[in-house]
Amino acid sequence: MEASGKLICRQRQVLFHFLLLGFSLAGEAEPRRYSVVEETEGSSFVTNLAKDLGLEQREFSRRGVRVVSRGNKLHLQLNQETGDLLLNEKLDREDLCGHTEPCALHFQVLLESPFEFFQAELQVIDINDHSPVFLDKEMLVKVSESSPPGTTFPLKNAEDLDVGQNNIENYIISPNSYFRVLTRKRSDGRKYPELVLDKALDREAEAELRLTLTALDGGSPPRSGTAQVYIEVVDVNDNAPEFEQPFYRVQISEDSPIGFLVVKVSATDVDTGVNGEISYSLFQASDEISKTFKVDSLTGEIELKKQLDFEKLQSYEVNIEARDAGGFSGKCTILIQVMDVNDHAPEVTMSAFTSPIPENAPETVVALFSVSDLDSGENGKTNCFIQEDLPFLLKSSVGNFYTLLTEKPLDRESRAEYNVTITVTDLGTPRLTTHLNMTVLVSDVNDNVPAFSEISYTLFVRENNSPALHIGSVSATDRDSSTNAQVTYSLLPPQDPHLPLASLVSINADNGHLFALRSLDYEALQEFEFRVGATDRGSPALSSEALVRVLVLDANDNSPFVLYPLQNGSAPCTELVPRAAEPGYVVTKVVAVDGDSGQNAWLSYQLLKATEPGLFGVWAHNGEVRTARLLSERDAARHRLVVLVRDHGEPPRSVTATLHVLLVDGFSQPFLPLPEATPSQAQTESLTVYLVVALASVSSLFLLSVLLFVAVRLCRRSRAASVGRCLVPQGPFPGYLVDVSGTRTPSQSYQYEVCLAGDSRTSEFKFLKPILPNIQGQCPEPEMEDNSKFRNDFGFSIQLK
Numbered sequence: 001m002e003a004s005g006k007l008i009c010r011q012r013q014v015l016f017h018f019l020l021l022g023f024s025l026a027g028e029a030e031p032r033r034y035s036v037v038e039e040t041e042g043s044s045f046v047t048n049l050a051k052d053l054g055l056e057q058r059e060f061s062r063r064g065v066r067v068v069s070r071g072n073k074l075h076l077q078l079n080q081e082t083g084d085l086l087l088n089e090k091l092d093r094e095d096l097c098g099h100t101e102p103c104a105l106h107f108q109v110l111l112e113s114p115f116e117f118f119q120a121e122l123q124v125i126d127i128n129d130h131s132p133v134f135l136d137k138e139m140l141v142k143v144s145e146s147s148p149p150g151t152t153f154p155l156k157n158a159e160d161l162d163v164g165q166n167n168i169e170n171y172i173i174s175p176n177s178y179f180r181v182l183t184r185k186r187s188d189g190r191k192y193p194e195l196v197l198d199k200a201l202d203r204e205a206e207a208e209l210r211l212t213l214t215a216l217d218g219g220s221p222p223r224s225g226t227a228q229v230y231i232e233v234v235d236v237n238d239n240a241p242e243f244e245q246p247f248y249r250v251q252i253s254e255d256s257p258i259g260f261l262v263v264k265v266s267a268t269d270v271d272t273g274v275n276g277e278i279s280y281s282l283f284q285a286s287d288e289i290s291k292t293f294k295v296d297s298l299t300g301e302i303e304l305k306k307q308l309d310f311e312k313l314q315s316y317e318v319n320i321e322a323r324d325a326g327g328f329s330g331k332c333t334i335l336i337q338v339m340d341v342n343d344h345a346p347e348v349t350m351s352a353f354t355s356p357i358p359e360n361a362p363e364t365v366v367a368l369f370s371v372s373d374l375d376s377g378e379n380g381k382t383n384c385f386i387q388e389d390l391p392f393l394l395k396s397s398v399g400n401f402y403t404l405l406t407e408k409p410l411d412r413e414s415r416a417e418y419n420v421t422i423t424v425t426d427l428g429t430p431r432l433t434t435h436l437n438m439t440v441l442v443s444d445v446n447d448n449v450p451a452f453s454e455i456s457y458t459l460f461v462r463e464n465n466s467p468a469l470h471i472g473s474v475s476a477t478d479r480d481s482s483t484n485a486q487v488t489y490s491l492l493p494p495q496d497p498h499l500p501l502a503s504l505v506s507i508n509a510d511n512g513h514l515f516a517l518r519s520l521d522y523e524a525l526q527e528f529e530f531r532v533g534a535t536d537r538g539s540p541a542l543s544s545e546a547l548v549r550v551l552v553l554d555a556n557d558n559s560p561f562v563l564y565p566l567q568n569g570s571a572p573c574t575e576l577v578p579r580a581a582e583p584g585y586v587v588t589k590v591v592a593v594d595g596d597s598g599q600n601a602w603l604s605y606q607l608l609k610a611t612e613p614g615l616f617g618v619w620a621h622n623g624e625v626r627t628a629r630l631l632s633e634r635d636a637a638r639h640r641l642v643v644l645v646r647d648h649g650e651p652p653r654s655v656t657a658t659l660h661v662l663l664v665d666g667f668s669q670p671f672l673p674l675p676e677a678t679p680s681q682a683q684t685e686s687l688t689v690y691l692v693v694a695l696a697s698v699s700s701l702f703l704l705s706v707l708l709f710v711a712v713r714l715c716r717r718s719r720a721a722s723v724g725r726c727l728v729p730q731g732p733f734p735g736y737l738v739d740v741s742g743t744r745t746p747s748q749s750y751q752y753e754v755c756l757a758g759d760s761r762t763s764e765f766k767f768l769k770p771i772l773p774n775i776q777g778q779c780p781e782p783e784m785e786d787n788s789k790f791r792n793d794f795g796f797s798i799q800l801k
Helices: 021-026 049-053 057-062 093-097 287-292 678-704 708-721 787-791
Strands: 032-037 045-048 066-069 076-078 084-087 103-111 116-125 138-144 152-154 168-173 179-185 191-197 208-217 224-234 247-253 261-264 278-283 293-295 301-304 315-324 329-339 347-353 365-372 382-385 392-396 401-406 417-426 433-443 456-462 469-473 487-491 505-507 513-516 527-536 543-553 561-564 574-578 586-589 591-593 603-610 616-618 624-627 638-647 654-664 751-756 765-772
Touching: 032 045, 045 049, 049 057, 049 103, 066 076, 093 103, 093 116, 103 347, 168 179, 168 191, 179 208, 247 261, 261 329, 278 293, 287 293, 287 315, 293 315, 347 433, 365 417, 365 433, 382 392, 392 417, 456 469, 487 505, 561 654, 574 586, 586 654, 591 603, 603 616, 616 638
Parallel strands: 032 116, 138 224, 247 329, 456 543, 574 654
Antiparallel strands: 045 084, 066 103, 076 084, 103 116, 152 191, 168 208, 179 191, 208 224, 261 301, 278 315, 293 301, 315 329, 347 365, 365 401, 382 417, 392 401, 417 433, 469 513, 487 527, 505 513, 527 543, 561 591, 586 624, 603 638, 616 624, 638 654, 751 765
């Protein structure tokens, strides 16, 4: 039996809630009864269920009332708007119930929210729409002329498909002088005619009679059927056949094959000759009996002509006639009891089914169904169960109804669907089983927050990027489904109120792609962090967040910058180097910085150009300019060095620094400006004029001076009043000078006191007295306070660093 074909997937799915189902069913154990006359036209009114249930029309519509019946053979239809219960089609009681009385069609009324159902039945009332019919229109009865009055002769009965009072009520026979008819009733309730002899027959006077037998039913008006009875008066036959026993009781299994021997009857006749020859036949057999059994006329064996069905008919009453050649007959009755065998598997009828079931819902009714078995006794008893590893339970109700319930709240993320197999087994031998498979889907509820693939993300972007550059992505997943799993991304307000996040990055709300809105500068912003939110589209919406850290990678976009010596276009400084300096003597130190970081800021120094190659060298790592060898008198006094400062970026960037070096013999030679100091050419020319005038004045003063001693003293007094950028602080010794190189190396300072000889026509500086010997220094060109001091003596404080 294909049980899965009975799955009520053709029915619309109904959502309903479980509310004390057992109590509701127990309160309606007695079914509601309605009646309708057969042959009533379809769509005829039966009753108004809304009034019967005591519901207002609005409540009736809300409760979703439905009518279901066994096997889903609906003979009724329900008008949801009015609550009227109508016939679905014209009903024929004889087709529906046969001879069963009363004819009741059982159905159920289902209500939802809360769930209830009621048993009901529709009784189809018989009308007199069938006339009695004789299966044999002509019957032959042989009567011995020696038969005494009062002798009875059973006749074949008529059939009427109607029941009750519309069935056969009595039999009458046409008027005659010899016979009358009696109406007899068998054990099964059917009536048959019996002919009674009222007057002795005389074959010689009348050899045969022709009578009309009429069967009348009890309808109003009554219907009738007729048959012709031929009575043949036969000569005397002293003995009629007699059966060994008048009643036979036989039990036969319903699965007995065709041709199976049911029973063998036997009759004897004491007459001899032709009058002693006996033949057997069915007597007063209905159409059903004639189709089911056959009798061997010679042996009296009764065999099956067709398969028995216990569920259709449980017993038969078969009358057998034994007739001799003389026309006499004897009769016996066989009561055949059909024994049930387990030949019907249980049937499952689904009344309601709900799918999908919302997850996290409490105990919920999934299905309502009924179980039936056409067999009887133990063969008709059933057991119903489902698999043990499912979160469902089965509850039994009245009338073989069962409800399938959720045992606990379901979790769609753990399992989205369940294949439930309802197994029904009867208790017969062998046991027959029916399986009903159903798929229960679990609908999603928004109970999971989006989960990021990482707690925090670190993104790298190189500075000077192009605007709208895709710098990375964040990703979050949601275990829910449909709209509950659709994630939207957003930027959360930054914790640092000074961070202009809205102008730095943006995020694609659909896929979580992050974009840099503008070009980033590593030197201004090395890193920043912000939070990203992921929100699903459930109701209510759930969200989570993750931390995103953006690291700006440095690009080599800054050239080195020289802090010392200054390259700002002012008057250049000159580094003084004594000719007695040893190899490796530190002349000065080039100090440079780079705004980049890492290897982009690693600086190396290289002597790019020199007046005399090989005289000076530059240390590559710290920028110190040192003498490479001993100085000699042949070396030029003035030297111009170009130092290249280069970083290690890719591609590398570089800058040059220009140094002026003056070689002096113990610092006794005059300081001469370098001709290449072009940025202050106008100031240099003006200063040259002043020096010429001053030297002329000094020469004149020295020529007029008589005493060199006076000149020496005047020169010493002028030391305290000399003016220049390297003015020596007051005190017995010169103060310390500020280190502006930025190299964090000790400053080397020297101070000398010199005087200009008045009679020197070569304007030669002569060394007078060192204040701090063995110190190297530097000094810009001295500023002269006024011309009057040149007329006496001149003192200079010179600092080299």
